[in-house]
Amino acid sequence: MTHILALDQGTTSSRAILFDGQMQVVAVAQQEFAQHFPASGWVEHVPDDLWQSTLESAHAVLTQAGLGARDVAAIGITNQRETTLVWDVETGQPIHNAIVWQDRRTADVCAALRTAGHEPMITARTGLLLDPYFSGTKLKWILDHVAGARARAKAGKLRFGTVDSYLIWKLTGGRSHLTDATNAARTLLYDIRKGRWSQTICDLLDIPVEMLPEVRDCASDFGVTDLLGAPVPILGVAGDQQAAAMGQACFRPGMMKSTYGTGCFALLNTGGTMVASQNRLLSTIACQLDGQVSYALEGSIFIAGAVVQWLRDGLGIIADAAEVQGLAMRADPAQDVTLVPAFTGLGAPYWRPDCRGAIYGLTRNSGPPELSRAALESVGFQTRDLLEAMQADWPVAARGADQTTLRVDGGMAASDWTMQFLADILGAPVDRPKVLETTALGVAWLAGMRAGVYPDQAEFAATWAAEARFTPTMAEPAREARYARWRAAVAATMSV
Numbered sequence: 001m002t003h004i005l006a007l008d009q010g011t012t013s014s015r016a017i018l019f020d021g022q023m024q025v026v027a028v029a030q031q032e033f034a035q036h037f038p039a040s041g042w043v044e045h046v047p048d049d050l051w052q053s054t055l056e057s058a059h060a061v062l063t064q065a066g067l068g069a070r071d072v073a074a075i076g077i078t079n080q081r082e083t084t085l086v087w088d089v090e091t092g093q094p095i096h097n098a099i100v101w102q103d104r105r106t107a108d109v110c111a112a113l114r115t116a117g118h119e120p121m122i123t124a125r126t127g128l129l130l131d132p133y134f135s136g137t138k139l140k141w142i143l144d145h146v147a148g149a150r151a152r153a154k155a156g157k158l159r160f161g162t163v164d165s166y167l168i169w170k171l172t173g174g175r176s177h178l179t180d181a182t183n184a185a186r187t188l189l190y191d192i193r194k195g196r197w198s199q200t201i202c203d204l205l206d207i208p209v210e211m212l213p214e215v216r217d218c219a220s221d222f223g224v225t226d227l228l229g230a231p232v233p234i235l236g237v238a239g240d241q242q243a244a245a246m247g248q249a250c251f252r253p254g255m256m257k258s259t260y261g262t263g264c265f266a267l268l269n270t271g272g273t274m275v276a277s278q279n280r281l282l283s284t285i286a287c288q289l290d291g292q293v294s295y296a297l298e299g300s301i302f303i304a305g306a307v308v309q310w311l312r313d314g315l316g317i318i319a320d321a322a323e324v325q326g327l328a329m330r331a332d333p334a335q336d337v338t339l340v341p342a343f344t345g346l347g348a349p350y351w352r353p354d355c356r357g358a359i360y361g362l363t364r365n366s367g368p369p370e371l372s373r374a375a376l377e378s379v380g381f382q383t384r385d386l387l388e389a390m391q392a393d394w395p396v397a398a399r400g401a402d403q404t405t406l407r408v409d410g411g412m413a414a415s416d417w418t419m420q421f422l423a424d425i426l427g428a429p430v431d432r433p434k435v436l437e438t439t440a441l442g443v444a445w446l447a448g449m450r451a452g453v454y455p456d457q458a459e460f461a462a463t464w465a466a467e468a469r470f471t472p473t474m475a476e477p478a479r480e481a482r483y484a485r486w487r488a489a490v491a492a493t494m495s496v
């Protein structure tokens with residue numbers, strides 16, 4: 001009974017990661033599922049795909065480890081955030097496909113609300129911006145477009161949830177309709193200062209508050225599942241980026257992490273203070289334990305590892321992501337090719353969904369090596385944009401500790417060359433941890449701590465160890481000249 005099962009329900013796959021009593025990974029199982037694009041800018045998941053791939057991964061990881069549910073002390077759930085589901089309380093049947101965080105269908109609704117002057121009120125309560133990224137307008141869309149949905153919701157017959165809530169509902173056989181504070185903080189409906197659903201925003205969007213889940217601490221009692229062969233409690237829940245920040249032990253104010261998967265999400269812990277961003281970052285909940293909220297500033301970039309996928313699938317100049325750094329290292333140092341990967345617009349701090357990508361500085365000698373280097377560098381430049389905005393919102397000097405180190409994880413953090421460039425362009429150290437499964441580890445720790453098999457926060461933080469530290473080697477004038485060129489390239493791209 002000392003193992004912890006982490007369920008990581010992501011945008012493209014569901015994973016189950018089994019940890020032993022010493023917080024070491026014992027086995028991993030993963031299942032991909034289909035992405036649906038019913039119209040331009042729309043992205044949907046079939047709810048049953050999310051559920052079945054999660055359940056099957058959970059069974060598979062136990063089989064792989066030769067263990068059963070009786071060996072599992074607790075389950076932790078971490079998930080793609082903002083993705084929106086609505087289901088019937090009697091049948092458990094979703095009334096629409098899940099509308100995924102990437103989906104832009106509510107851009108018009110957001111624009112109309114902004115024009116009507118509602119954004120300052122919404123930002124003050126939720127810490128978020130009026131962007132289709134968040135759940136609130138997606139939920140409104142479902143209530144507006146599925147016949148009879150709003151009346152059924154008002155009659156208490158429908159439930160809303162982000163993916164964590166839906167999985168808890170399914171795992172507990174419909175006994176628990178719950179979420180945690182980090183997921184609630186991404187809905188556009190939750191007042192992160194007061195710690196409760198905002199009646200004002202729900203009224204504005206015509207969303208019945210009764211259909212929203214009860215919000216709990218990240219380490220709490222979320223119900224018991226009987227579906228794995230023996231009863232197992234669900235004791236930890238957190239959105240995937242917040243779980244990664246916990247797995248990176250970014251518990252103290254001033255600590256920050258950046259996760260490089262398909263996109264990049266940087267979180268800076270601001271402690272018990274909600275720092276309201278003046279620079280188009282998001283304010284969000286990093287963690288809630290024993291009713292105590294830690295806040296974070298977050299910067300979200302939509303294209304990070306995806307730029308490497310583009311080199312592979314779009315241009316065909318590499319066969320595998322791992323080849324990109326070898327190619328980048330062969331780039332001609334005399335060329336200065338800059339790639340702005342605004343393939344789906346620009347996220348923080350620009351928030352320009354309409355803008356598209358551009359390449360500058362091409363010569364007749366520019367080829368795959370120069371494009372590869374520019375692609376990897378774009379990830380470093382975008383991270384610097386986020387950290388510049390964080391510095392403007394909350395200067396290092398005011399953070400109470402000189403913590404400029406960035407902790408990194410995610411698939412792209414495997415590239416030493418990219419991480420060295422990141423340190424160079426930030427002018428600050430970059431630490432890569434020994435355990436790269438930081439998202440799963442974060443939520444496993446929440447569940448394991450609650451179950452009494454894992455240590456408390458301080459002891460857990462002390463177990464964090466770096467596998468590699470990248471320190472800046474680029475001279476300051478070169479760093480600033482290169483960054484100035486990037487800023488000019490972004491400005492030019494936004495002006496087209």
Ligand SMILES: Nc1ncnc2c1ncn2[C@@H]1O[C@H](COP(=O)(O)OP(=O)(O)O)[C@@H](O)[C@H]1O
Nearest residue numbers: 261262305306308309321322410411412414415
């Ligand atoms: N060695 C590498 N160098 C550069 N990018 C990489 C490397 N390995 C993986 N990636 C990129 O990392 C991403 C996968 O990271 P992962 O954390 O699994 O993402 P996600 O959870 O978003 O699916 C892909 O976009 C891939 O292109």
Ligand SMILES: O=P(O)(O)OC[C@H](O)CO
Nearest residue numbers: 010011080081101240261
């Ligand atoms: O599923 P991921 O890892 O791409 O994460 C998605 C984020 O939670 C979206 O906000």
